[in-house]
Each structure stands twice: as C-alpha cells, then as structure tokens.
Amino acid sequence: MVIDIEGVDFAYGAGKQSVPVLKDINLTIKEGQITAIIGQTGSGKSTLVQQLNALLKPSKGQVVIGAHKISKNTKEKYLAPIRSAVGMVFQFPESQLFAATVLEDVMYGPKNFGASEEEAKKAAVQALKQVGFDDRLIDQSPFNLSGGQMRRVALAGVLAMNPDTMVFDEPAAGLDPQGQAELLALLKDLREAGKTIVLISHQMEQVLALADQVIVMKAGQVEANETTAELFARPKDWFADQHLDLPETIAFQKELAKAGFTFDHLAKTIEDLADQLKGQLDLAKLSKEEVSAHE
Ligand SMILES: Nc1ncnc2c1ncn2[C@@H]1O[C@H](COP(=O)(O)OP(=O)(O)OP(=O)(O)O)[C@@H](O)[C@H]1O
Ligand SMILES: [Mg+2]
Structure with missing residues (x-):
C-alpha cells in the first residue's frame, strides 16, 4: 500500500492559538521499504508521521493511504480501516499503554478489529514473543515495567494487529545495546516479511544500517528525500548544518x-x-x- 502526502500543511490548534508546523509536504512512502525520517528536534517528524494514519488530519492538502483519501474534513467514522492498515508505535510508549495487564493491552488491537478472544490471545502471545518480551511478565500491569519492556509491549500491540505499514517513532530510545540490536533485527525481519516501515531516528548508524530511503525534515519542511546512499554521499558540512551526525x-x-x-x-x-x-x-x-x- 502506497502512502502519498500531497501538498500538506498542518497546524496544531485553531484560530489565534494556531501553531503552524508542517508546510507544503509532498512525499510518497514506498511500499516494502524502510523509510527513515530524520531531522533536528522540533522539525516536525512526529507530527508528520501522525498524518500517515490520520491521527492528525492535514489542515490543507491530502494524504492518500491506499484507497483512502484523508483531508481536513474527513469524518472519524471513515478512519478505522486506516488505523488497522497503518500501525503506529509512538515516541513515548507509555502514552500508548492503558490496560490492566500486558496481555490485555496487546490483545486490545486485534479484538478491536474483530478478532475473537482466542485469536487475539494467539496474536498477542506471538507478537510478545517476536519482540523478546519476558513471558513471565504478561499478567503484570504494563505500568510496572521498565522503559525497555514498556517499549516492547507497545511494539507488540502494533505487531499483533498485523498492519501493512508500521511506523516507529524513535523505537530504540531507552533500550540497552542488546535491545537495540534485537530491534534492528526485528525491523529487518518485518521488511523481509513485506511490511512497509517508517522509522524516525536520531541515530545515524541505525539509519545507515536499515533505511532504503531517507527523508530529512527541517523546520516543518522536507529538506531532502533520497536514497540512503545519496544522503550519506552529501558533504560533511551539510550534516553539520542540519545538526545531524555522520x-x-x-x-x-x-x-x-x-x-x-x-x-x-x-x-x-x-x-x-x-x-x-x-x-x-x-x-x-x-x-x-x-x-x-x-x-
Ligand atoms: N500538541 C502540540 N501542540 C502544539 N504544538 C506542538 C504539539 N506537538 C508538537 N508541537 C510543536 O510542533 C513542532 C514539531 O514537533 P514534533 O514533535 O513533530 O517534532 P519532532 O521532529 O518529532 O521532534 P523530536 O525530535 O524532539 O521528537 C515543535 O515546534 C513542537 O513544539
Ligand atoms: Mg518526535
């Protein structure tokens, strides 16, 4: 499923309180690839990815997600199929957790999209295993877990829904080196399995190792959109100007x-x-x- 962002502006709030963030974004997220989104803090990365499953709707322009077109006036009731097609792991995973136990939390997505109790449990157990979650903890409250384990639960919650496209906002933050290596391997496996992946990352090593395509955001606009090889062929000074590491x-x-x-x-x-x-x-x-x- 291709996602096209066409002439999108976005502002938080309305009227006098309005804070413009995204300006004239035109992008295509290619199928079956890993697209990394990088850029300085506050450049609009998290705001941009929330347009990809209509968590935020454009103030201007449209986002075309497969057969669905999202614009300012698209009604909430049309958004359910998009939410199951594009899964999102947020920047702060604890904001995504809510249920009384880890298992219930991960089962929620599949159940919400029509799976039976039994199917949802099977999907949840499998997803928790896939992210390397310690299965002795599945009946714990997700809020008692370490940051790294919480991140795994949030990830499993999205995996369990088996979406076509998965968006990860800084997924490695808060993980130890082993956890980070496991995450990298998981993202590679997901691409092998044909998923489309969008990855926000501040870690250029991770971008180099994983990404096929890279989008660079700067002050709410697309500064660059090219292959990983093209990006890293840019001069060192360009990276310094963007406040990016090499x-x-x-x-x-x-x-x-x-x-x-x-x-x-x-x-x-x-x-x-x-x-x-x-x-x-x-x-x-x-x-x-x-x-x-x-x-
Ligand atoms: N809910 C909100 N209400 C108003 N302004 C917001 C809101 N969320 C983000 N912003 C503003 O929008 C701009 C872009 O924020 P965003 O979180 O998308 O950046 P980011 O590139 O993801 O940054 P980071 O690397 O720190 O996660 C920032 O100026 C931020 O202050
Ligand atoms: Mg962010």
Whole structure:
C-alpha cells in the first residue's frame, strides 16, 4: 500500500492559538521499504508521521493511504480501516499503554478489529514473543515495567494487529545495546516479511544500517528525500548544518577520500570499508617509500 502526502500543511490548534508546523509536504512512502525520517528536534517528524494514519488530519492538502483519501474534513467514522492498515508505535510508549495487564493491552488491537478472544490471545502471545518480551511478565500491569519492556509491549500491540505499514517513532530510545540490536533485527525481519516501515531516528548508524530511503525534515519542511546512499554521499558540512551526525564509518571514509583514497560505493560497515581499502593500501605504502627515498 502506497502512502502519498500531497501538498500538506498542518497546524496544531485553531484560530489565534494556531501553531503552524508542517508546510507544503509532498512525499510518497514506498511500499516494502524502510523509510527513515530524520531531522533536528522540533522539525516536525512526529507530527508528520501522525498524518500517515490520520491521527492528525492535514489542515490543507491530502494524504492518500491506499484507497483512502484523508483531508481536513474527513469524518472519524471513515478512519478505522486506516488505523488497522497503518500501525503506529509512538515516541513515548507509555502514552500508548492503558490496560490492566500486558496481555490485555496487546490483545486490545486485534479484538478491536474483530478478532475473537482466542485469536487475539494467539496474536498477542506471538507478537510478545517476536519482540523478546519476558513471558513471565504478561499478567503484570504494563505500568510496572521498565522503559525497555514498556517499549516492547507497545511494539507488540502494533505487531499483533498485523498492519501493512508500521511506523516507529524513535523505537530504540531507552533500550540497552542488546535491545537495540534485537530491534534492528526485528525491523529487518518485518521488511523481509513485506511490511512497509517508517522509522524516525536520531541515530545515524541505525539509519545507515536499515533505511532504503531517507527523508530529512527541517523546520516543518522536507529538506531532502533520497536514497540512503545519496544522503550519506552529501558533504560533511551539510550534516553539520542540519545538526545531524555522520556514522563513524562514513565519516572515516570521507576523511580517507580527502586523503586521496577512492571508493566505488558508500561503506555500510567497517568490513566493507576495509575491503574497499585493500588494493589501495599498497599504493599508500609505495608513495610512503617514495617520500622516504626523497628524504
Ligand atoms: N500538541 C502540540 N501542540 C502544539 N504544538 C506542538 C504539539 N506537538 C508538537 N508541537 C510543536 O510542533 C513542532 C514539531 O514537533 P514534533 O514533535 O513533530 O517534532 P519532532 O521532529 O518529532 O521532534 P523530536 O525530535 O524532539 O521528537 C515543535 O515546534 C513542537 O513544539
Ligand atoms: Mg518526535
């Protein structure tokens, strides 16, 4: 299912209280890919993704989600199919949890969209397993959990509904390194399974490792929308201007390029960088010998 954002403006509040945030957004979220959304804090990333399942409706323009068109005046009653097609894991997962127990919380989505008690339980148990949730805790209140476990429950709640598109707003925040690695693996698995994924992230290493396409937001507008390779080929200064980091591997590759090394593609990993350097190191040694010959 393709999602098209066409000429969208968005403001929080109305009249004098109105706070304009998004300005003239035109984007297509490609099917079966991982699209990362990056940009400085306050640039409108969370506001943008909430347009993707009509949690927020555009003030101007429209969002086309499969066969559904959402504009300012679209009525709430038309939104249910969109909510089941586009699942959202919010930036602060605790805001998403509400039930008395973890299991009930995760079962809520499937039940709400017509699954029987038994089907919902099966989907919930499977989703909790998929996110690596400790199954001894499923009868606990979700509010007694650690931040990392809460995040897993919120994730499972969305997975259990099996939506076509999944949106993750800073999913790795609050997870330890192992939790982050597991999350990365889960997102890769979901893409393998044919899901469309939208990922807001401040971690450029994660964007490099996962994303096919990257959208850069700046002050409520789209500053860049291109492939991950195109993005990281931009000069170092551009990243500094955007207040974005460069992944270490890429920063190192750029420095090496300045020093005269040549690369035929962007190094996604340290191993890849080492491979591309191989034949060239002999050259470096040669020129060093040349230098010492002149000394
Ligand atoms: N409910 C709201 N009411 C009024 N203004 C809001 C509301 N939510 C966000 N904003 C404002 O909209 C702008 C964009 O916020 P948003 O949360 O979308 O940014 P973000 O890119 O997700 O930032 P972060 O990286 O910090 O999560 C900010 O200026 C913010 O203050
Ligand atoms: Mg945000």
